[in-house]
Amino acid sequence: MGVVVNLEKNRINKPSLESLTTLVRDDLSDVNKVIALRMDSPVNLITELARHIVAAGGKRLRPMLTLASAKLCNYSTDKRYVPLAACVEFIHTATLLHDDVVDDSSLRRGLSSANAIFGNKASVLVGDFLFSRSFQLMVEDGSLKVLQILSHASSVIAEGEVLQLMTANNTETSEQAYLDVVRSKTAELFAAACRIGAVLAKRPRVEEEALEAFGMNLGLTFQIIDDVLDYSAKTSDFGKHTGTDFRDGKITLPIILAYRRGTDKERSFWRRTLEKQNILDGDFERGYKLLVKHGAIDDSIKRARHFGAVARDALGIFPDSPAKRALIETIDFSMERVH
Amino acid sequence: MGVVVNLEKNRINKPSLESLTTLVRDDLSDVNKVIALRMDSPVNLITELARHIVAAGGKRLRPMLTLASAKLCNYSTDKRYVPLAACVEFIHTATLLHDDVVDDSSLRRGLSSANAIFGNKASVLVGDFLFSRSFQLMVEDGSLKVLQILSHASSVIAEGEVLQLMTANNTETSEQAYLDVVRSKTAELFAAACRIGAVLAKRPRVEEEALEAFGMNLGLTFQIIDDVLDYSAKTSDFGKHTGTDFRDGKITLPIILAYRRGTDKERSFWRRTLEKQNILDGDFERGYKLLVKHGAIDDSIKRARHFGAVARDALGIFPDSPAKRALIETIDFSMERVH
Numbered sequence: 001m002g003v004v005v006n007l008e009k010n011r012i013n014k015p016s017l018e019s020l021t022t023l024v025r026d027d028l029s030d031v032n033k034v035i036a037l038r039m040d041s042p043v044n045l046i047t048e049l050a051r052h053i054v055a056a057g058g059k060r061l062r063p064m065l066t067l068a069s070a071k072l073c074n075y076s077t078d079k080r081y082v083p084l085a086a087c088v089e090f091i092h093t094a095t096l097l098h099d100d101v102v103d104d105s106s107l108r109r110g111l112s113s114a115n116a117i118f119g120n121k122a123s124v125l126v127g128d129f130l131f132s133r134s135f136q137l138m139v140e141d142g143s144l145k146v147l148q149i150l151s152h153a154s155s156v157i158a159e160g161e162v163l164q165l166m167t168a169n170n171t172e173t174s175e176q177a178y179l180d181v182v183r184s185k186t187a188e189l190f191a192a193a194c195r196i197g198a199v200l201a202k203r204p205r206v207e208e209e210a211l212e213a214f215g216m217n218l219g220l221t222f223q224i225i226d227d228v229l230d231y232s233a234k235t236s237d238f239g240k241h242t243g244t245d246f247r248d249g250k251i252t253l254p255i256i257l258a259y260r261r262g263t264d265k266e267r268s269f270w271r272r273t274l275e276k277q278n279i280l281d282g283d284f285e286r287g288y289k290l291l292v293k294h295g296a297i298d299d300s301i302k303r304a305r306h307f308g309a310v311a312r313d314a315l316g317i318f319p320d321s322p323a324k325r326a327l328i329e330t331i332d333f334s335m336e337r338v339h
Numbered sequence: 340m341g342v343v344v345n346l347e348k349n350r351i352n353k354p355s356l357e358s359l360t361t362l363v364r365d366d367l368s369d370v371n372k373v374i375a376l377r378m379d380s381p382v383n384l385i386t387e388l389a390r391h392i393v394a395a396g397g398k399r400l401r402p403m404l405t406l407a408s409a410k411l412c413n414y415s416t417d418k419r420y421v422p423l424a425a426c427v428e429f430i431h432t433a434t435l436l437h438d439d440v441v442d443d444s445s446l447r448r449g450l451s452s453a454n455a456i457f458g459n460k461a462s463v464l465v466g467d468f469l470f471s472r473s474f475q476l477m478v479e480d481g482s483l484k485v486l487q488i489l490s491h492a493s494s495v496i497a498e499g500e501v502l503q504l505m506t507a508n509n510t511e512t513s514e515q516a517y518l519d520v521v522r523s524k525t526a527e528l529f530a531a532a533c534r535i536g537a538v539l540a541k542r543p544r545v546e547e548e549a550l551e552a553f554g555m556n557l558g559l560t561f562q563i564i565d566d567v568l569d570y571s572a573k574t575s576d577f578g579k580h581t582g583t584d585f586r587d588g589k590i591t592l593p594i595i596l597a598y599r600r601g602t603d604k605e606r607s608f609w610r611r612t613l614e615k616q617n618i619l620d621g622d623f624e625r626g627y628k629l630l631v632k633h634g635a636i637d638d639s640i641k642r643a644r645h646f647g648a649v650a651r652d653a654l655g656i657f658p659d660s661p662a663k664r665a666l667i668e669t670i671d672f673s674m675e676r677v678h
Binding site for chain 2: 041045126154158159162
């Protein structure tokens, strides 16, 4: 357990989110103010639960993407990206709250998840509240185009969540079905967050689409690596228990590859553990060895790297700038979390 | 159990929703088409669950209010009220889905509730999908004013739901706190549904506000009577088990009145049954007798009648028309469900 996957050793400067956070520091602090302000409600429980989520923090990766994309497009007219970035984070947080209810998670970003403390009921309803708040923020911005992009994204995310529920514990899930889920439940919001930057700056459609493609492929990279991390990361590093997906019977890319490449005996092992959820002592270690045996972890990382490369090329039409370099470093950061 | 409250006997023409359904028949059939079309998704489970809800039917009261309000304002330019009425129904249905999860209900409108058949997880996620779809429908309409009204309503509804969760099983809940919950979780959507009619017709603000006040007070009437029905209606009539609220420890108006008017011994009975949820054989009958003893059911009906009167007067600024008569009959219908 807790084996750290290490593909390229001896790297000196580890990619980080530093360029991105430096680039958007001031605006992100405004975003955090909007988040705190608009999470507030006369209903105590909402404020309490919201504060818990804010305390749990998170990287604010999605709102930072909106801010950096706007900067990439030289948008500097006003600060419209601030409430919209907050709106993106609200959609994300609402999804997390409902996700944790659906997954019955007890940990989120290394802290107890909201549902574990406040109960599933409160998490469902406060999630609804945050969804509604996100729509209010969009409406206040007043751009129908932005509204279209974000309401479409919300709808796709919800579809992705249901799709994931349907493929849960099904070892026959194909790589394509897995990617469909990741695309809709994770990558779509990355794509929307980035696209908004170009929309605000009234850039030509080709730039909107480039930022959307960047976000989509970054989202795919990010989620695949996230799923790989569940077979490698230490709890203290990533706020998730290694093996959580295994215990929940989640069918992620490493599993899909190992299952398809496996022997009949191995497949019946995966069916027992992931479908029937009959997990015995030592099963996680046995599963991990099968992943390694079939190169399923390394190849998942290669798949993620592929999408990362597509994301990088999507930005090719933009001239070099600090914003572009920060966005590209985000791809590297997403990849390098496995090191 | 199943005692039918009967205040005014020998009434011949029982108020019904017939004027309203006749008035909006054609448009409502278009609304139902939009609902069926837009509930559709490539994700099977969404379509299945959505079909179940459509089959479970419901009166479509809220979308009918939008249609009738538009007619009251002589709006006849185009059919924008059709997708917006569907949007109102989507918000309502999403709320019901999440409500049933939060309440752990097994029955909804006389049929098994979605969560009982498809599970809580699917209900949470399909609820999210319908919420998102409702926003897409609004965005397609393109009126920022409508978006403002409906996104605000969604947010208030979510707050109301959390508020209800917080006051659940608390016998000390005041009449004011109860009304706050009803106002936000039920009446706000009635108000928004009606207000939209005036907004579409570009009527003066005073008419918008009149329709909003009508909807708000109709919603209060409707919900108070709904809560009274739980101590009187037969399952077959109303699709709800009599006594469900009692068994769930819901603190509704009849309870609040009886508790405040009761003796110490009676109050400890309410605390045992509603707060501690320690319910023995014969407790429902005993509770029912206490409600009758203190006139709590009759007085709840009087409170509902008060809001109904306010709703009626709110429409006073509109000249007589079939639409106005249909809306007023809706108040009477809401009241007369207890007969």
